[in-house]
Amino acid sequence: MNKTTSYLQSVPDEGTIEVGHLVNCLLRDAVAADASDVHIEPWESTIVVRVRLAGVLQELVHLPLDLGEKISGRIKVMANLVSYQSDVPQEGHVPASPEFGDVELRVSFFPTVRGEKIVIRIFDPRNRSFDLAQLGFDDETLRGLVRLLSRPNGLLLLTGPTGSGKTTAIYAALTYIVNRSGPSVSVSTVEDPVEFHLPMISQAQINPAKEFTYPRALRSLMRQDPQVIMIGEIRDAETAGIAVQAGLTGHLIISTIHSGSTAGVFARLINMEIEPFLLASAISGVLGLRLIRTNCPRCAQPCEPEPSLLKYLPAEALENATLRRGTGCDHCLNTGYDGRTALTELLVVNDVLRDAILQKLPTRALQDVAIQQGMSTLWQNGLRRVLRGQTTMEEILRVLAADAF
Numbered sequence: 001m002n003k004t005t006s007y008l009q010s011v012p013d014e015g016t017i018e019v020g021h022l023v024n025c026l027l028r029d030a031v032a033a034d035a036s037d038v039h040i041e042p043w044e045s046t047i048v049v050r051v052r053l054a055g056v057l058q059e060l061v062h063l064p065l066d067l068g069e070k071i072s073g074r075i076k077v078m079a080n081l082v083s084y085q086s087d088v089p090q091e092g093h094v095p096a097s098p099e100f101g102d103v104e105l106r107v108s109f110f111p112t113v114r115g116e117k118i119v120i121r122i123f124d125p126r127n128r129s130f131d132l133a134q135l136g137f138d139d140e141t142l143r144g145l146v147r148l149l150s151r152p153n154g155l156l157l158l159t160g161p162t163g164s165g166k167t168t169a170i171y172a173a174l175t176y177i178v179n180r181s182g183p184s185v186s187v188s189t190v191e192d193p194v195e196f197h198l199p200m201i202s203q204a205q206i207n208p209a210k211e212f213t214y215p216r217a218l219r220s221l222m223r224q225d226p227q228v229i230m231i232g233e234i235r236d237a238e239t240a241g242i243a244v245q246a247g248l249t250g251h252l253i254i255s256t257i258h259s260g261s262t263a264g265v266f267a268r269l270i271n272m273e274i275e276p277f278l279l280a281s282a283i284s285g286v287l288g289l290r291l292i293r294t295n296c297p298r299c300a301q302p303c304e305p306e307p308s309l310l311k312y313l314p315a316e317a318l319e320n321a322t323l324r325r326g327t328g329c330d331h332c333l334n335t336g337y338d339g340r341t342a343l344t345e346l347l348v349v350n351d352v353l354r355d356a357i358l359q360k361l362p363t364r365a366l367q368d369v370a371i372q373q374g375m376s377t378l379w380q381n382g383l384r385r386v387l388r389g390q391t392t393m394e395e396i397l398r399v400l401a402a403d404a405f
Contacts, residue, residue: 002029004049004061019070022063023078024099029060030122031101033333036163037121042068042114053333054293054340055163068115075118079107087111125196128168130175135168136341138381144346145287149173150180152227154284155247157234159259164289165342166256167195170230173254174201177228186225190217191232206232214239222246231255237272244274247282262288262345262378263367266357280354288345290378290399292391293337296326300336300389309393317387324389341390343399345378 003025011017026049030038035051038060046062063071069086076083079092086109094105104123109116129135132142148156156173158166174187178200188202192214197203204221206212214231215238221229222242234240234257247253259265265286269279303325305313313321326336347353347370356369371377382396 002032002060004029008061008063014064014066017067019067019074022067023071023074026060027100027105027120030120031103031124034124035122037119040071040118040120042112042117044114047071053335054337055291056293056335058333058335065115072109072116072118075107075120076109079105081107081109086116123195128171128196130168130172130196130198132172132176135165135172137344138376138384140376141287141344141346144285144348145173146176148285148348149177149252151252151284153247153250153252155243155253155255155282156284157265157286158254158256158289159262159265159286160289161258163291165291166289169287169289169342170254170256171196171198174198174228174230177252185227187228187230188221188224188226189230189232190214190221191230215242218242218246222251226251228252228254233257234269237274240269240272240274244269244278244282247284248278261363261367262286262347263370264363266366267363270360276357276360280349280357283349285349286347288347288378290343291340292343292382292385292399293335293395294339294341294391295324295389296329296332296336296338298331298338299329300324300326302389305393309397312393312397313383313386317383321387322389323386325392336392337395341385343378343381343385345375345381347375348373 004022007022007025026038030051033051033053035053037052039050039057041048042065045065047065047068048062049060050057051060072086073083076090078094081090081092088111090109092107094107096102096104106121106123108119137145158170160166175198177185178187183200190204190206192206194203194205204217206214206217214235218231218239219242229246229251231239231243231253234243234255243253243255257265257268259268266279270276301324303323305323326332328334328336332338350373352373353369356366379400382400385391386393386396
């Protein structure tokens, strides 16, 4: 039984609930479960508290609606926000403290018709590994990525949805460069926000309120004699243009960009009015990322795939496959999964792909050219994980549903 439920059962009635203690129990339960986020949201008849475990929301507890304003007020005080305002969005930060296991909390309040929805993101520096070899990349991707990081110039882009591991991967890439070259390399970053402080790296956080934007920061940074620059995200044409030019003029640029697919990055940048010949020359590679849940090692057992899922698995591969599924246990909170690992798709730009980019081929055609040049897709890498018993076909379909058809 979690601390929240135990506390609620110990009080005689709703009127005696001490909100400060209740919020503390909620946060301790979330940290103990290794949750990445806590959602506190008013529904029709209750306030539901859900935690995101390994990328999936799960209900923790339902609370009386009357506690909504009190919970909101308590968390606003913790985050040093305006407690009496409930009709506008607010964002804040709760510093790490031993009370919650030395984790940092980033809180967001959003007004809804039933009251405020609160989302708390949990940052636990102890659970973050910035070792490339520990991220779960397949050997082929890891070798290709290391080769790209060894180049003195070019633009390396990471793409994937929110929560797909881009920040961890990009920090691991910077850590690899620093560990390889030591003090002989100058590495700088421009981020929004700086999520973790890295040794031997100059990190800057943009501040739009003071007009310290990505473009302004990058223009200034180019006069700081950097060799490697990390840009938190390419969001607009101006930032994209500076990143491309920097990649062409002797700098190694690493950044993230949102795109529907790995090959779709080029169409996204062309829509930002970046010329294809600049993209073909500047971009050295694009790494597509997703995170999938892995089978719980304590309760995973051999299994037979559902007949409806057999069509996705190559018949010739099933003969030597080791299909497994977690049955659910206390260790994995009866989910059958424990932890996550990365699925990757590394598109390395070579002469053939440069010609395809110059011809402005559509995304699907670029994807086909990359596959012909040896790129393993997210879908192919996902199926390999299933056949090795590391995860389930259902999990691959949940994460890569669009790639299945």
